[in-house]
Amino acid sequence: MPAIEAEHLYKVFGRKAREGVSRLQEGATREQLSKDDGLTAAVIDASFTVNEGEIFVVMGLSGSGKSTLIRMVNGLFEPTAGKVKIYGQDVTDASTKQLRAIRRERVSMVFQHFALFPHRTVTENAAYGLETQGVGKAERHQRAVEALELCGLKGWEDRLPGQLSGGMQQRVGLARALAADTDILLMDEAFSALDPLIRRGMQDQLIELQHRLQKTILFITHDLNEAMRLGDRIAMMRDGRIVQIGTAEQILNDPANDYVARFIQDVDRSRVLTASSVMEPPVALLGAEGGPRAAHKLMRENQIDTLFVVDRDRRFRGVLREPSVVRSLESGRDTIDDILQTDVPTVTSDTVVADLFHDSADTEVPLAVIDGDGRLTGVIPRVTLLAALGDISAKSNGHGDAEDGSLTSDGPGVKPKGKEVTA
Ligand SMILES: Nc1ncnc2c1ncn2[C@@H]1O[C@H](COP(=O)(O)OP(=O)(O)OP(=O)(O)O)[C@@H](O)[C@H]1O
Ligand SMILES: [Mg+2]
Missing domain, CATH: 3.10.580.10 (CBS-domain)
Structure with a gap:
């Protein structure tokens, strides 16, 4: 059973939002909806499935609807139309009580900016989610300490957040989510505020944790390189719509449209494409x-x-x-x-x-x-x-291949030389 299923999700902000959905389904554009009806179509007809144990990345520019989408997945936002299922259970029409149970047992979330309590220790901060769930003191302390160790914070348990670097504070946030020990982790730009090197380290650590713990992770980012590094599969979002879902390699080799093609042109393909x-x-x-x-x-x-x-x-x-x-x-x-x-x-x-x-x-x-x-x-x-590398850099520069089809390869060891094609 898939961990997460989203079926034709819509989120329209404003009065008469449902009518907005009907208008979109009849072919109205996001711009028309905004201009004519004063509605914001944040997510439009999004469908995807996240398999158990997968890192699924949602990637898109600012305002493309990523946070709205993830908030519908954990029930913070009610979809204007469509369904979300967590392990087959419909979140969309769950009662408040059921929702609370889902959040406790199934889903936890890490944000870009989450509040650490400045006067509580690192351990107390990591245990915070458990505290709200009513887990007893001794158990939440133990689970928090274990989660902190997983996040490389052993030895820092009794410090205050102010004594930690930004990267370490972000790891406390991750530890807080891990301490809850849910099957699914939702991460909204969780690393975006970090310096590039620290961010790389966090990405590596997340990949390692994922291998070890086999969590299902829905990860949101606006950074394509991060998406390509982390994602088993990536959903590319534009203006509220998912325009392509695929592995990094599929997206690089076969972008669904010009938008995606332009987006990926600066990616270091040699680090994504495989043998x-x-x-x-x-x-x-x-x-x-x-x-x-x-x-x-x-x-x-x-x-x-x-x-x-x-x-x-x-x-x-x-x-x-x-x-x-x-x-x-x-x-x-x-x-x-x-x-x-x-x-x-x-x-x-x-x-x-x-x-x-x-x-x-x-x-x-x-x-x-x-x-x-x-x-x-x-x-x-x-x-x-070498030819692949040439192709890689040609594509990165936005040029197509100039293949004239007349190459006669003399076999390995001899470089085939293509004629220049002049337009
Ligand atoms: N509560 C809200 N009320 C009205 N409009 C909203 C609300 N939340 C989001 N929006 C609008 O929905 C659209 C999508 O916003 P969202 O925050 O989902 O984008 P995002 O992809 O997460 O962007 P970012 O990368 O900046 O976080 C934006 O136009 C935003 O202004
Ligand atoms: Mg966002």
Whole structure:
């Protein structure tokens, strides 16, 4: 069962808000609603599902409706139309009592600016949510201390907030939410007020916590790099509407519209795109029982100087290079055992492109991409990596690719040179 489901959510502010929803459904724009009826359409027809254990990021510029959306998820705002379900339970028509139970057991929230009590200790601040829930003193103290340790604040329990840096104070807020030990964490710009380096640290810590605790996290940000770093999936919002939902890679590779395309043009793609999006199928493969003669034939036919060798289950065994194959043939051998190079770097398909360069620089042969069982899933010749980088920076500059389709690759190791296309 999904942790969170939002179905055709609307939030319109102003009198006769429901009529505003009808007008939107009939095709009126947000601007018309504002001009003609004095209504603010903060969220328009938003539908999404957050799976258990997922970090789902809602990303959009200021005023795009992110906070309004998250407030409908935890029941602080009643939707003008549409439904929110938490673990299948409809929040939208829950009673006040049910809502309180949901907030206590299911959902806790971290804000950008949340109030720490200046005269209470760090532990008391972290225990605050539990206190309002009526948890006894000893238990809330213990849970708060545990949560503080998870957030890297061990040793600071008895200090006052004023003695902590901004980043540490924000961690107290996170600890407060973790102490409640709910399945779902809602985080509204929780890191936005922090310095970039501290913010990076908090992002890393959140990813680690998420791996450890398997929480479901709905994270809101207006920072695309933060969204790409944290999000298993990202919903892009514009003017109240969700315009695209996908993984960082899907959004980068296939933006839904010009708006998203413009938005992502400054992202460092080499840190987001992974080996799986630049790898190619190997031109030819040799079975592990194959001999130098078969290897030589495959190399000649396919005009390649490196041949990947796999066993019957397609598990990667190593590579053969042309000169040693030729030598082996000339000396009349019939196995490849003595010429198979096995000490070549392998990468997994989720390695980010930026990290491939290091491995690629160390070797003359294409990188082998293998899965968890050691099977060869693709190869990345250095030229492909360089071409991908060129493509990456071309896209970042807002230019399309200039591919003339006449490239004849001489195989790995030779850089294909495209003709300049002049408009
Ligand atoms: N209580 C309210 N009454 C009237 N209008 C509101 C209310 N809350 C939000 N709005 C309006 O709804 C729209 C969306 O606001 P919201 O706070 O959800 O945006 P946001 O994406 O969270 O922006 P930010 O990044 O600045 O936090 C804005 O036009 C805002 O002015
Ligand atoms: Mg907001």
